[in-house]
Amino acid sequence: xxxxxxxxxxxxxxxxxxxxxxxxxxxxxxxxxxxxxxxxxxxxxxxxxxxxxxxxxxxxxxxxxxxxxxxxxxxxxxxxxxxxxxxxxxxxxxxxxxxxxxxxxxxxxxxxxxxxxxxxxxxxxxxxxxxxxxxxxxxxxxxxxxxxxxxxxxxxxxxxxxxxxxxxxxxxxxxxxxxxxxxxxxxxxxxxxxxxxxxxxxxxxxxxxxxxxxxxxxxxxxxxxxxxxxxxxxxxxxxxxxxxxxxxxxxxxxxxxxxxxxxxxxxxxxxxxxxxxxxxxxxxxxxxxxxxxxxxxxxx
Amino acid sequence: xxxxxxxxxxxxxxxxxxxxxxxxxxxxxxxxxxxxxxxxxxxxxxxxxxxxxxxxxxxxxxxxxxxxxxxxxxxxxxxxxxxxxxxxxxxxxxxxxxxxxxxxxxxxxxxxxxxxxxxxxxxxxxxxxxxxxxxxxxxxxxxxxxxxxxxxxxxxxxxxxxxxxxxxxxxxxxxxxxxxxxxxxxxxxxxxxxxxxxxxxxxxxxxxxxxxxxxxxxxxxxxxxxxxxxxxxxxxxxxxxxxxxxxxxxxxxxxxxxxxxxxxxxxxxxxxxxxxxxxxxxxxxxxxxxxxxxxxxxxxxxxxxxxxxxxxxxxxxxxxxxxxxxxxxxxxxxxxxxxxxxxxxxxxxxxxxxxxxxxxxxxxxxxxxxxxxxxxxxxxxxxxxxxxxxxxxxxxxxxxxxxxxxxxxxxxxxxxxxxxxxxxxxxxxxxxxxxxxxxxx
Numbered sequence: 137x138x139x140x141x142x143x144x145x146x147x148x149x150x151x152x153x154x155x156x157x158x159x160x161x162x163x164x165x166x167x168x169x170x171x172x173x174x175x176x177x178x179x180x181x182x183x184x185x186x187x188x189x190x191x192x193x194x195x196x197x198x199x200x201x202x203x204x205x206x207x208x209x210x211x212x213x214x215x216x217x218x219x220x221x222x223x224x225x226x227x228x229x230x231x232x233x234x235x236x237x238x239x240x241x242x243x244x245x246x247x248x249x250x251x252x253x254x255x256x257x258x259x260x261x262x263x264x265x266x267x268x269x270x271x272x273x274x275x276x277x278x279x280x281x282x283x284x285x286x287x288x289x290x291x292x293x294x295x296x297x298x299x300x301x302x303x304x305x306x307x308x309x310x311x312x313x314x315x316x317x318x319x320x321x322x323x324x325x326x327x328x329x330x331x332x333x334x335x336x337x338x339x340x341x342x343x344x345x346x347x348x349x350x351x352x353x354x355x356x357x358x359x360x361x362x363x364x365x366x367x368x369x370x371x372x373x374x375x376x377x378x379x380x381x382x383x384x385x386x387x388x389x390x391x392x393x394x395x396x397x398x399x400x401x402x403x404x405x406x407x408x409x410x411x412x413x414x415x416x417x418x419x420x421x422x423x424x425x426x427x428x429x430x431x432x433x434x435x436x
Numbered sequence: 437x438x439x440x441x442x443x444x445x446x447x448x449x450x451x452x453x454x455x456x457x458x459x460x461x462x463x464x465x466x467x468x469x470x471x472x473x474x475x476x477x478x479x480x481x482x483x484x485x486x487x488x489x490x491x492x493x494x495x496x497x498x499x500x501x502x503x504x505x506x507x508x509x510x511x512x513x514x515x516x517x518x519x520x521x522x523x524x525x526x527x528x529x530x531x532x533x534x535x536x537x538x539x540x541x542x543x544x545x546x547x548x549x550x551x552x553x554x555x556x557x558x559x560x561x562x563x564x565x566x567x568x569x570x571x572x573x574x575x576x577x578x579x580x581x582x583x584x585x586x587x588x589x590x591x592x593x594x595x596x597x598x599x600x601x602x603x604x605x606x607x608x609x610x611x612x613x614x615x616x617x618x619x620x621x622x623x624x625x626x627x628x629x630x631x632x633x634x635x636x637x638x639x640x641x642x643x644x645x646x647x648x649x650x651x652x653x654x655x656x657x658x659x660x661x662x663x664x665x666x667x668x669x670x671x672x673x674x675x676x677x678x679x680x681x682x683x684x685x686x687x688x689x690x691x692x693x694x695x696x697x698x699x700x701x702x703x704x705x706x707x708x709x710x711x712x713x714x715x716x717x718x719x720x721x722x723x724x725x726x727x728x729x730x731x732x733x734x735x736x737x738x739x740x741x742x743x744x745x746x747x748x749x750x751x752x753x754x755x756x757x758x759x760x761x762x763x764x765x766x767x768x769x770x771x772x773x774x775x776x777x778x779x780x781x782x783x784x785x786x787x788x789x790x791x792x793x794x795x796x797x798x799x800x801x802x803x804x805x806x807x808x809x810x811x812x813x814x815x816x817x818x819x820x821x822x823x824x825x826x827x828x829x830x831x832x833x834x835x836x837x838x839x840x841x842x843x844x845x846x847x848x849x850x851x852x853x854x855x856x857x858x859x860x861x862x863x864x865x866x867x868x869x870x871x872x873x874x875x876x877x
Contacts, residue, residue: 149871187655187858212656216860218649222450234442235657279653 137199138163138287138318139184144193146179153179155342156193161287161320161335166313168333168350169322170422172430176342177322178215181289184320185212198286208237211285215292215322217276219264225275226260229282236283243282250278254304270301277305281312288312291322306332326422336422338429345433346425354419357428360392362401365414370405377404389418439658440666447641447670452677461678465685472693487560489550490520490529495537498571505563509533521551530554535568541576613824615731617796620820623744624795626679627751627816628788632781634675635755638668639777642763642857651857660854664764665846668756675752740822743831750838751815755784757842757849764856765864776864787813791820799824809834811841848873 139161146154154176161167171177182188184195186206195202197209219228226247233243251257254274264272273296281288290309294302309332313319321333329336329350336353338346346353365387374380374388378401381389392398398417405412420428451457491501492512501509510529512520520532531552538546548568550556556564577584598612642664645651654663758780765776790807798804799821807817808826814834822831855872856864 148875182655182858185656187652187660188854207657210656212653214649214652214656216649216652218653220450220645220650221648231442231446232653232657235439235654276653 137161138165138197139320140196140199141180141184142194142196144180144183144190144195146176146183146188146190152342154183154190154339157339157342157344158193159337159344159347161318163318164313164316165335166309166319166321166333168329168336169320169339170324170326170329170336170426171339172324175339177339178291179342180339181212181214181291181320181322185210185289205237208283209286210289211280211283211287212289213276213280213291213293215295219272219275219279221263221265223264224260225262225264225267228264229275229279232279233282238283246282246284247278250282254278269296270298273297273301274304277308281308285317287318287320289320289322292325293321293323294325294328326426329422338426340430340433343433346429350422353425354422357420357425358417359420360395360397361418362390362392362398363414363416363418364388364390364401364405364412366405367411367413370410371408387414440662440669443658443663443666444670444673447667448673451637451671451674457674457678461681462685464682465689468686469689469693472689473697476693476697487531487557488529489564490515490523490532492517492520492532492534494535497538497575498535498568501567501571504567505560507560507563507567509567517551524552531556533564533568538572538575541580546572611728611731612734615728615735616799616823619732619735619740620791620795620799620823623740623819623822624788624791624816627744627748627819628784630675630679630748631751631755631815632784634671634752635759635780635784637674638671638756639759639763641667641671642760642853643766646764646766646857655858660857661850664757664760664850664853668753668760668846671756672749672752676748735823739831740819743822743835744819746835747815747819747838750811750835750842753842754811754815754838754845755780757846761849761852761856761869764853765859765869766856767860767863776866779866783812784816787816791817795820800826805830809837811837814838851875 137160141160142158144154144157145152157176157180169177169180179188183190184197184202186202189202197206200206223231229247229250230240230243233246234240238246247260251259256271256274259267259271259275264275267275277293280290288309293305293309297305309319321328323329333350335349336347337344348356361381367386370388379391381391383389390401392401402412402415486503487507489507489509490512491498491509492515493499500511503509512532515523517532517534520529523529524532531550531554534549534551536546536548550561550564574584577587645654645663651663658666759777762776762780787807790803790813794801794803794807795817804817804821805826807813808821808830809818815838818826818831818834818838851873852869855875856869
């Protein structure tokens with residue numbers, strides 16, 4: 137475990153922002169922290185980054201209770217992010233790196249490394265305000281990872297990025313993850329969760345409502361829906377034998393009452409000499425799971 | 437370097453290297469230099485060409501007049517008024533001055549006439565009136581057979597010299613109050629300006645960090661309190677830098693300008709004199725200058741400077757931390773935040789008013805004693821009173837209170853700042869801020 141959250145509570149006056157939340161983030165994982173707006177994600181992140189402290193419960197990073205050295209092990213890119221507009225890019229990165237505990241020399245080396253990597257060696261003397269929004273985001277990303285954190289927390293990292301920079305940062309995240317850095321990825325954009333995360337936790341109204349491995353959760357929420365594409369028409373009695381959810385030019389979505397019946401469906405079609413071009417189990421998208429789960433907890 | 441050190445360094449360097457700071461810091465001494473040059477120029481200025489005046493002294497009261505202040509007096513030489521008038525038309529003179537007989541010595545007012553088509557400049561007019569008046573006075577003295585030396589004895593200048601009844605302290609002179617007022621006034625004004633300007637600078641900078649969203653990035657590296665304190669300290673250091681530069685450059689300017697222009701400030705030129713001011717006896721003046729110097733020397737400078745620095749730091753910490761707290765609570769909308777700023781600026785302005793309205797009348801009045809002890813007022817009020825030798829226990833108490841309050845207000849501001857700085861899109865009231873004080877870490 138890189139991070140362990142145990143029964144954490146955080147209140148602001150009468151308002152409970154985080155209510156008895158527990159989960160673990162496995163080492164080396166890309167972990168999705170999900171939830172609608174106002175669910176308590178930011179409150180949780182602020183506690184992990186030691187900006188605030190929990191009222192009760194405990195948080196452990198690499199087995200150690202959070203302490204003064206914790207910020208040096210964490211790289212945090214908040215959703216609300218910005219830079220000192222009047223500062224020069226080089227000075228700015230130097231400043232942030234040294235605040236993360238790097239020496240002047242280490243910071244210089246790290247800046248050089250990242251500038252070279254992104255091919256922006258000539259940016260150092262430029263003022264932040266003279267950079268485009270996308271360029272500033274790149275600098276922001278460098279500032280987040282410059283001190284080689286053990287845990288990277290990215291809050292909506294792709295908002296405001298153009299497709300090229302999105303790809304660039306995605307690749308960089310994947311590379312950092314491959315090098316052993318654990319990543320917490322906070323977002324409400326579900327297609328990114330499916331693309332990038334292996335574990336998730338879903339927070340709603342300050343409570344943990346869904347937690348686990350992405351694949352497990354998908355299986356847990358699947359509804360035994362299968363999509364079959366064929367050449368030619370289906371047998372006439374197909375509709376009597378199977379419940380058809382949807383049908384459109386040569387494709388049909390079938391609802392089975394049991395997972396094991398998928399082979400039965402295949403065997404039936406083969407037996408009827410139907411030429412099958414495509415057969416897949418439809419797993420729920422995270423968007424659906426998200427909406428279902430949030431809806432359930434809302435009603436509860 | 438510690439994180440706090442890094443923050444202070446950044447806050448300091450970004451401000452000191454700003455063009456506006458450099459210009460602002462240099463502008464004040466340059467302004468002073470220009471002011472001095474203008475004053476010197478004006479004092480030395482000889483208004484226009486020489487005025488040639490024919491003097492028709494009908495009663496022989498004024499005799500030969502020496503030239504002075506750009507007026508040349510030429511005796512009529514027995515010519516009549518009409519002859520002289522035509523000579524004016526022939527541009528031999530600028531005008532004719534006719535001095536009719538006095539008639540009776542009881543006369544306190546006397547009219548003389550100036551004939552010319554050109555206007556007589558006010559400056560020349562005053563000079564002529566004065567000169568002729570002196571001559572007529574002498575004429576009266578001679579005619580009445582009075583002794584000028586005896587007459588001189590009639591004039592007596594009165595000044596009050598305060599003396600202590602008990603006490604071993606230094607004897608006060610008539611200059612004590614004036615010098616005290618000047619020192620106190622300068623310190624009060626400097627203090628007020630610095631605290632107001634730099635306090636608001638802290639506030640704006642906190643707001644900028646909040647609205648530019650850098651603050652959450654910073655918070656993940658440093659504690660809110662560190663960031664706030666670093667900002668207050670860094671900005672305060674900028675204020676001190678500016679003050680030191682001002683003092684040094686102003687000193688240099690007031691020293692060098694008279695040297696370059698050959699203007700003798702010590703001989704009374706430092707003060708702009710009105711055109712018809714009586715000539716002051718240089719001996720007396722030097723005596724006065726020496727006595728003021730002596731008075732300045734009598735002040736307890738080490739104590740005044742020490743206390744000034746403590747009060748500056750105390751006042752600056754109290755107000756800038758409050759400004760920082762307010763800045764953190766404000767959103768992007770400066771107008772909306774105005775209602776939060778006012779309660780912080782009011783005590784500052786009030787203290788300045790108390791000093792400027794009540795302080796100079798009686799530095800030891802009850803109101804001033806209160807103001808010089810109450811920590812929100814004392815940084816402004818006590819330095820003013822310091823120049824008037826208040827009881828030592830009041831100075832000590834005031835210092836202790838201001839230092840304790842500075843710590844208290846910085847702590848209080850820290851409690852507000854840590855919540856406010858991370859809060860977006862909410863209109864904040866004082867009630868709300870009050871609640872933040874009790875939020876857990």
